[in-house]
Amino acid sequence: MARSDLVRILQAAVPDTVRITRRRIEDVRPLRDExxxxxxxxxxxxxxxxxxxxxxxxxxxxVTVLRGTADIDPPEVAETWGGGWLVGITPLAGATRTGTAPAGTNWFACLPEHRTPSVAEDLAHLRDVVGGRRAPIETLLDAIRPETTLVHGIHTVPAIAPVRQNVALLGDAAHAMAPNLGHGANTALEDADALAAALRERSSIPAALRDYALRRAAVDQAWRLGSAVMLQMAMMQSRAGLRDRALRRIASLGPL
Structure with missing residues (x-):
């Protein structure tokens, strides 16, 4: 599901009784007290x-992440791990081919930290690192453009308890993680569901928050740690050959 569609669905589900205000917050402590x-x-x-x-x-x-869309049909649907880099290619969510018009491609790449003053220079660096590796990646590199590319880093949050006094953290605020297991947004939705259930089932807010922490803290931290391990494995440089041989050996064993 495209994230924009998910946001629209969630916004449409907000009851009319909810009061929404928008203002810049510099200090949350007065809000916590009130x-x-x-x-x-x-x-x-x-x-x-x-x-x-x-x-x-x-x-x-x-690490530096480059991601965006390209106006071509996906040359493949795969994630390629190299020596210190990765490139992923997927269909653009919700897009379909119409006549001769391509369906569209979503792509992402991860490299050791490297930033330049312009996206065009960042893409040139990407081509220097991953160019000439595989034909589908070459097709993608020919199609990507600066105006449809984002460049950013990946940040994570240290292990913390998601509850303190009358404050609870959900989603990335509680357990920002690397994207390599594809579960960051899922855990945020699961956090919200668990907190809502705890508030319905418990007679007091402190009891509900204790229940929420018990339900989600260990699960969320496991996903956070697992995602970090997967990022490290995907981005191996000196031991990439050892990693690849191990994965081929595992694949040769057949379905588990």
Whole structure:
């Protein structure tokens, strides 16, 4: 599902009784004092987390991600691991071929940290690193353009408890993770479901928050750690050959 579609579905489900205000927040402590329950669902660089969990600032994985779309049919659907880089190619969510018009391709790449003043230079560096490796990647490199490309890093949050006093963290605010297991958005939705269930089932907010932490803390941290391990495996440089031989050996054993 395209994330834009998911956001529209969630926004449409908000009851009319919910009061929505929008303003810039510099300090969440007054909000915490005024509220029965404060939820921090404000992302990787969460102000709520930084206001109540000292030393829990997001940390960089030391890699650069380039991702975007291309106006071509996907030359393949795969993720290629190299020596210190990876490239993924998938169909563009919700897109279908119409006549001779291509369906569209979603792509992403990960490299050791490297930034330049312009996206065009970043793409030139990507071509230097992964060019000439495989034909589908070459097809993709010929089609990608700076205007449809984003460049950013990957940050994670250290292991923390998702509840402190009357404050609960959800999603990336509680457990920002590498994207390599494809489960970051899923865990955010599961957090919300678990917290809603705990608030319905328990007679008090403190009891509900304890229940929420018990349901989600270990699960979310397992996904966070697993995603970090997968990123490290995918981005191996000096031991990439050993990794590839091990994976071929595992594949030769057949379906598990």
């Amino acid at each position: 509220a029965d329950l404060l939820l921090g669902a404000d992302g990787t660089h969460s102000l709520v987390r930084r206001s109540g969990w000292p030393g829990a600032a997001a940390r960089s994985h030391g």
